[in-house]
Amino acid sequence: MLSTDDVAFYRENGYLMVENAVTPAQLDALQRVTHDLIEKSRAITESNDIYDLDDGHSAANPRLTRIKLPHKQHPVYQETLVNSRITTVLKTLLGPNVALSTAKLNTKAPGGGAAVEWHQDWAFYPHTNDDLLAVGLMLGDVDEANGPLQVIPGSHKGPVLAHTNADGVFCGAVDPSDPDFHKDKIVTLTGKAGSMTVHHVRTLHGSAPNMSDRNRLILFYECLAADAWPLVGGASYYQRLPQRELWEDLHTRMICGQPTTQPRVEANPVRVPLPPAPDAGSIFKTQKSGGARSAFAMMG
């Protein structure tokens, strides 16, 4: 359970660390399934529906940026989400009706695995209200060396920054010299395997390259209050579904409670992620093909 202080901290700072978010048995099962999936990537030579490959990937040396939609690759990822301390944290922060938007396992390969440049998730997928967050469950120890998540406390209450390149194209990252990017406030979120980060959808965050000799395995679940409906971006795929499939989709994504037919609309700052980067297949591709300037390279 979260304490009243934990909830107040999250509301004030837009992030939270939770230790022991899953049981040792759940962690062990997640680690074994993830290890098997990484092993299977040895047979893959190009990114596909399951894997995003990093530069230098080979059968001898699997290097992944991401395992896509892990909850569709093995049931253990979905079971953990709906039946663990994660579920309780989500109910406490988002209310009784919570849905999964999507999930991803960012694997960040050893020896330089790609940085994630600074961004607000809200810039990728604005909704009718901002009761959205991402939890990041650490499947291995995360320390300063292997590219931990970093956040700017309080940025979830500030503006939505431009995430565009010099030509005005959406590049999925803020300009490192944006005066609203307060680098002096950066907090680094390290922890033991089984710990979990929570960040609000408007919180500015990023992570440096993995300079260690270990994978950095963080399983991200993007979750939302069921009455937050997407305006545009990846999550709005279901607005293109036929009505019956849309209705079924709403139900299959519930983590707890029920979907609603009454979206809650609130006045929040919004920018839409258009025009798109040449390759918008993932955040890594959006930032690379959109020519995002690297804050990590600038900060050294």
Ligand SMILES: O=C(O)CCC(=O)C(=O)O
């Ligand atoms: O993997 C990370 O360190 C951050 C991932 C992230 O922010 C994202 O995928 O939106």
